[in-house]
Amino acid sequence: MALILGKSLLFAQSLPADDNYQFPIRPGKQNFLAGTMGEIRSTHIHAGLDIKTGGQEGLAVFAAQKGFISRIKISTKGYGNVLYMKHPDGSTTVYAHLQKFxxxxxxxxRKNQYEKKSFAIELFPSKDKFQYEKGELIAYSGNSGSSSGPHLHFEIRDNQQKPLDPLSFNFSEIKDNIPPNIIRLGVKPKSANARIFDQHQNYYFSTQKTGNVFKVNEVVPVYGEIALELQGYDQQNGSYNRNGIQYIEMQLDGETVFSQHIKNFSFAESRNALVVYDYEEKQKNGRQFTKLFVDNGNSLSFYSKVKNKGLIVIKDTLEHQVRIYLRDSYQNESIVKLNIIGKIPPKKVPNSTKKKNSFSWKIIKNFLKIESPLKVDHRPEIKVYANRIGYEIAPIYTDSFNAWYLWDLKKGLPDSLSIYKELHALKLAAVIPPNQKFSFFSKQLDILFPYQSLFDTLYLTHNYLKKDSQHTDTQEIFTINDESIPLRKYISVTLRPENDYKKFNTGVFSIDEKNRYHFEGGKWKENEITFRTRNLGKFTLLTDSIPPTVKLRGVSTNKVRITIDDQLSGISDYRVLLNDQWVLFQYDPKRKLIWAEKEDFNGRPINGNLKVIVSDKLGNETIFQTKL
Ligand SMILES: [Zn+2]
Structure with missing residues (x-):
């Protein structure tokens, strides 16, 4: 412990000074941000600033500090064309989505690309190769890689390669006197006896804004263990973009019970983003709520002063004050006010729903929740069968029409339910613990869960069905739970389909909520196919027999542009030969475009026989030839 403390102290001393850096784009002028460091994105935590470039590419990018280029990467994904610069104080700055160097x-x-015959490349130049002073031109801004519009992504990392908040270095280029904004507050039950408005379900509240205070107008009756989550954003002066909030602190009756301050994090823990926000709510309703509690599986270190993981337990009938303080990097502050009052849960609740036609059940975290219409005699009869024992359970509450039941899955995994003496199979296949390797085998599919591939315990369900389709005779659909459960790491799935497929060009695709297909991969062995995925939900097998399309879009003395596209599995690879010799073509999948500028031809004239070979991910290939 002492050793770790000593190390972090040393590390704190080596942090760069405030006036160390120059703003990398339009220095001295007001700049605008489309993203801030620490922002919780859908699959990661954002590591730097997204600096707007007015919808244009080609703005001059300057070295933020004296140093040398330590790493260069060109990729069609991620950061696209990116430069990493190492500085004398041990810090690193990163300039991503560049148009060109x-x-x-x-x-x-380019010399290295020709040696490797590859557009995508990663290089680590020696220290003396590319040295620049603070403020020297190093590149031009662009929209390369996984960027959805022209901007510069800029990071400052410490000597451990942990990203820091660039706004903590007091750049005068960014102005911000706008406090964070709140859209909604969510309250969720966390224990079996928890209630909100007498119900065991989530509630969402809008707030009324007065200055920098956001208030939930009603006093909310609650009981048991509850958790809060918040939908909000921060804005800087002069731009509409909704960016992340750096600092959140929650107090219950004046005592801090939760706080997060995103000053830095490590890239290895970035995937924790999926449990920082409410993943299920985002998948279902597209709204991103930040949890004001540390959920199971969250290993991030930017929480402090957290009590009971941030969960609030109310067991009295008094009124309590919840206050949430939100601050941006410029110390602008907003306060959210919510008053809650303890209320002992009644067995009979006011009618909140109409009479249901039939019973339904779903798994919410560690609970099996059952809803059933009441019979005339108002005596529901539900039995849960677990480990071959039948447990008669009483409703947690009823209204005039329906009854609600909760079964704690830690007590045992039920195989069936008896409702009014009718037996229903639950098809819960297994309980998968998050912190160990687990192999699941069944007739239709096997799943290998590596160590820590889950954030939380998974109550595994799976299903197989054949359905009529316009594409094939029958489509086979394999379902593993649903897409509302996040995975930390890839799992390996083996499917045993019943149909006959042309194996050489058939692969596994996931099906999203909008019924779109996404290629997942797959390796055949006899009649089973194995693939890796980081998503749960629906999967199917599709045959791709259509090769990619290749079309000449334009030729000039300075540039050759060619469109490449593939319908089902997508482009995997392309090669361009001029008079049988490899030539460098750049690739932007967003625009389905490969192109070469005069300099990319390495001094050769742009004429002769051009041959373009493009393959898709299921082995179909197109060879396109033309004379320039
Ligand atoms: Zn970015």
Whole structure:
């Protein structure tokens, strides 16, 4: 412990000073942000600033500090064209989604691309290769990689490669006197006896804004263990973009019970984003709520002063004050006010729903929740069968029409339910613990869960069905739970389909909520196919026999542009030969475009026989030839 403390102290001393950096784009002028460091994105935590470039590419990018280019990467994904610069104080700055580098870097990179015969490349130049002073031109801004519009992604990392908040370095280029904004507050039950408005379900509240205070107008009756979550954003002066909030603190009756301050994090823990926000709510309703509690499986270290993981337990009948303080990097502050009052849960609740036609059940975290219409005699009869024992359970509450039941799954995994003497199979296949390797086998599919691939215990369900389809005779659909459960790491799934497929060009696709297909992969062995995925939900097998399309879009003395596209599985690879020799073509999948500029031809004239070979992910290939 002492050793760790000593190390972090040393590390704190080596942090760069405030005036160390120059703003990398339009220095000295007001700049605007489309993203801030620490923002919780759908699959990761955002590591830097997204600096707007007015919808344009080609703005000059300057070295933020004296140093040398330590890493260069060109990719069609992620950061696209990116430069990493190492500085004398041990810190690193990162410039991503670039359009191009300055000529001396570009020429050296191109030489390496020709040696490797590859557009995508990663290079680590030696310390003396590319040295620049603070403020020297190093590149031009762009929209390369996984970028959805022109901007510069800029990071400052410490000597451990942990991203820091660039706004903590007091750049005068960014102005911000706008406090964070709140849209909604969510309250969720966390224990079996928890209630909100007498119900065991989530509630969402809008707030009334007065200055920088956001108030929930009603006093909310609650009981048991509850959790809060918040939908909000921060804005900087002069731009409409909704960015992340750096600092959140929650107090219950004046005592801090939860706080997070995103000052830095490590890239290895970035995937925790999926449990920082409410993943299920986002999948179902598209709204992103930040949890004001540390959920199971969340290993991030930017929480402090957290009591009982941030969960609030109310067991009295008094009124309590919840206050949430939100601050941005410029210390602008907003306060959310919610008053709750303890209320002992009644057995009979006011009618909140109409009479249901039939019973339904679903798994919510560790509970099996059952809803059933009441019979005339108002005596529901439900038995849960677990480990071959039948447990008669009483409703947690009823209204005039329906009854609600909760079964704690930690007590045992039920195989069936008896409702008014009718037996219903539950098809819960297994309980998968998050912190160990687990192999599941069944007739239709096997799943291998590596160590820590889950954030939380998974109550595994799976299903197989054949349905008529316009594409094939019958489509086979394999379902594993649903897409509302996040995975930390890839799992390996083996499917045993019944149909006959042309194995050489058939693979596994996931089906999203909008019924779109996404290629997952797959390796055949006899009549089973194995693939890796980081999503649960629906999967199917599709045959792709249509090769990619290749079309010449434009030729000039300076540039050749070619469109490449593939319908089902997508492009996996392309090669361009001029008079049988490899030539460098750049690739932007967003625009379905490959192109070469005069300099990309490595001094060769742009004429002769051009041959373009494009393959998709299921082995179909197109060879396109033309004379330039
Ligand atoms: Zn970014």
């Amino acid at each position: 300055i000529p001396e870097i570009r020429d050296w990179v």
